[in-house]
Amino acid sequence: MCGIVGAVAERNIANILLEGLKRLEYRGYDSAGLTIIRDGQLHRERQVGKVQALVDAVASSPDTFNGHIGIAHTRWATHGEPAQRNAHPHVSGKIAVVHNGIVENYAELKEELLAKGYEFTSQTDTEVVAHLIHDAYKQSSDLMEAVRTITPLLHGAFALGIVHVDSPDELIAVRLGSPLVIGVGIGENFIASDQLALLPVTNRFMYLEEGDIAKITRDDIQVYADGIEVNRKINEIDAKQYNADKGEFKHYMLKEIYEQPDAVARTLDMALESTETAHSYQLRDDFLQRHETQLSNIRHVQVIACGTSYHAGLVAKYWFENLIRIPCSVEVASEFRYRNPVVVDNSLVICISQSGETADTLSALREIQKHSPTGLVSLALCNVPTSSLVRETDIFLPTLAGPEIGVASTKAFTTQLAALMLLVLKTGVTQSCIDDERLYTLLENLHKLPNQLHASLNLDASIKAMSESFEDKKSCLFLGRGLQFPIALEGALKLKEISYIHAEGYAAGELKHGPLALVDKDMPIVVLAPKDSMFDKLKANMQEVHARHGELFVFASEESKMVAEDRLHVVYIPDVCETLAPIVYSVPVQLLSYHVAVMRGTDVDQPRNLAKSVTVE
Known part of the structure; x- marks a missing residue:
């Protein structure tokens, strides 16, 4: 969620801090600020809203914010x-x-500090940290020692x-449960909550x-x-892999939807190779080769994830x-970690x-590892x-x-499914087995997937036309059966995330167990309808909706031969094998949500109240 950037250098670091904050905007935030030490004083600027407001404020006083050490932040209110x-x-x-x-x-802690005479000007938990360090510094006059003293109290x-005017060349960083990296330069060093923030100034990182x-320093x-000094390896990354701009697209989300064929192809290429035998493709010998012994003993799989990643796990359960x-x-990680779960022996725990x-997923993993079931194997499915x-x-x-x-x-989801x-x-x-x-x-069908994803993107114009019917709606249902049920959940999540329309995903067979009561002429119903075993x-579930004057918006396979009629709209999706259909059917629900959000004028890439990386509970 929130973003941290810090720098200590021989050059003016104001623009480095501000550029770092811009590169962290994707994480979600509601205010931004920075502090630079100059001429023995702290110079601070804070603004509510976008980072650009902070940039403009700093630009109005360039001399004030011309310094060699400072910290900056984007805040997401807690x-x-x-x-x-x-x-x-x-x-x-x-x-x-x-x-x-x-x-x-x-x-x-605040009560104790108030008793000591400290005054608070904010409603935050962070001001407590600042006052605690200030109080401990009175005893040692050593910033590092003061931070070490108070950290166990939190x-x-x-x-x-952390910076201190009396230590104008010293930046202190602490990592406990929330990510923080050190960017390593020449005659300058940096900190950030995401290496992406620092790629303009370094590609060498130390992960705390x-x-x-x-x-x-x-x-x-x-x-x-x-309390013991340790060595942390410096890793050099290829900055080109992390380069991200919108290019010709209006929004990052649309660009990333269109990148899915290539992203899925890259993911498949790490495991697939062509052959000269009767079978065209096989798994590469080196794919997870050194983990074969671990995988051979697995008798149960436990998937732990949140949000979209949880939906990927639901598809994997079928597979x-x-x-x-x-x-x-x-299971949803935020629930799993608190219910004293039983993880059976010889389990593969997949964290997506x-x-x-993701704070809840990491905490759930650590809780499992404490109990160390026999034969436990943990796997990270991660970007x-x-x-x-x-x-x-x-x-x-x-x-x-x-x-x-x-x-x-978007593309993270479809590559998760492919992997x-x-x-x-x-x-x-x-x-x-x-x-x-x-x-x-x-x-063979996996090899065809990128082309099938390309074909589904060719439906963009038809889906955009369909989305016009959603612009003024207040609520929506997504229906699917079997492997398409998780995609119905994912489609509903996408629509509510970026268009702010209330949406729910249901297994279509559950309609008569409650949701059918919501169906009327004003309720759009999105249906995922490949020609599969379900x-x-x-179709019988759709008839239940149609009989109650609900309006159906159906993504159907060409093979289904469904025919559009009054209050039944059909977009034909290229035929794909039943097992892999969830990957292809993800694209139209993403496009639908995107176009509805654009029509409603919402912030597509940074929807309100949400963050890309959820690093707190």
């Missing part, structure tokens, strides 16, 4: 309304602090960036581990774990159980997260190879989507 007084950085005396995450026990998950505290980086007969459970920093989730799991299965800036996930299918097939081959004919048929039953 404690206290979006307001200038609640925006970061927060100051106590000569100390300034930026903070991602939540301090759960801030109320008790309960929750957080990342901190859980509990690390770092002291950063222009020429040195010291990292401490439990694991139907294709290779391994039982699979799928686009960012690899960011340097993330916390990847570092804390046994197996990393990448989704090669490239950077995804739009808050509403999950590859995992199912690899597990089936390793355990000899998938027959050759089915395997080679699926591999098609005849789905």
